[in-house]
Amino acid sequence: MFQTFNANHVMFLAAAAEWTVALSAIALLGGFLGGAALAWMRISGLRWASGFAQGFVYVVQGTPLLVQLFLAYFGAAFAGLDVPPLAAAAVALTLYASAFFGEMWRGALTAVPRGQRDAARALGLREGPILRKIVIPQAILPAIPPTIGFVVHLVKNTALASVIGFRELTRAGQLVANATFEPLPVFLTVAGFYFLLCYPLSLLAQWLEGRMQIGVKINTKNEGVLQ
């Protein structure tokens, strides 16, 4: 009557892992756009834009992602929309990722020495080109390791989408665990899949961070400027 946990189940989990990757990719893409917008708003000098971005980040980082997912899911129903779990999860995770990327990238942008902007302005560049050609290129490199680090965080957090019924890896794990009554091997396997997805990214982030540190050391030795 009950099935035993077998290779077919592992294949089922692997197929569900594709949805985890897909959801992560959607949230990542959305988060990139949203994060860029928020970072720009923070450094734009426009008070309302900066205030809005600050408030948005404060709310997102001060409430649990799980509650945000429920709000997206039930909020859509409240508005009379029939939204599939994937859409609700994608919206919630996109907003979540936007807030974190926005803060991270704002930090990287403001870490570019002020003298660079002043010099560009003295040379007659306008604000747009200063941002595009002077500030952003110097901010990209230091922003890469924390960005990759957050991608790991994002992939892990897609697991919460299972709670609103989206059938990704964790939800598939629950289904298999219920069918087999063997939750321990099932969830260990699920954890293994997440580890395979996340660990290479973690290693990449760590390695890049190590490389950056070398850069900082050389930089401080030569210029005596530490950000």
Add this chain to the structure above:
Amino acid sequence: MSFEFSGTFARWELFAWGALMTLGLSLAAMALGLLVGVAGAALRRSPILPLRLLVRAYVELIRNTPFLVQIYIVYFGLPALGLRLSPVVASVASMTIYAGAYLTETLRAGIENVPKAQTEAALALGLSTFACLRKVVLPQGLAAVYPALVSQFILLLLASSIASSVSTQELTGAANDIQGQTFRSFEAFLVVAAIYLAMTGLLRMALNALDRRLFSFRFVRT
């Protein structure tokens, strides 16, 4: 499409108890997690290679898998090994394991921040390795990473919402119960989101204010 908060607000006691449980879970797991973190950070510096590798494996395994899956393993998986935990105990245990991994790395960074000469001087003065860690290295290490510890506590408090998925009656669990009674799901979760926001905001302020009191020596210029 209009808001109807009366049923939700009428059940304010459930929110209050939930918030207390959230705070209790987070404090317990943070305290225990700090112990795990100190042990982990100390073992990371152990001369015995297998011990170092073990701590590293623990940290990487926990940091690269979702907390939700970890809590499922503890709550649904461990009974197969004869270890049946109540939702609250399972929640605190998984939160401790989870926080311990992150805190191991944070505290390691803090300990590395303390100049090696301090350890050498303490040992030369006849302090035992343990006393040196407790009285010389840890206070300075903790002071160095205190802001990071505050952030981690806030993140742990937010993560405690996931304990609701193993039926722990904390704040998010309270919202789940209330929406089941009132059928006003959106309202229940809006209220809970506001409570979380207030809790994290107040705690962040309070803990940052504590910084100066706890580690006054750091603010003394020599």
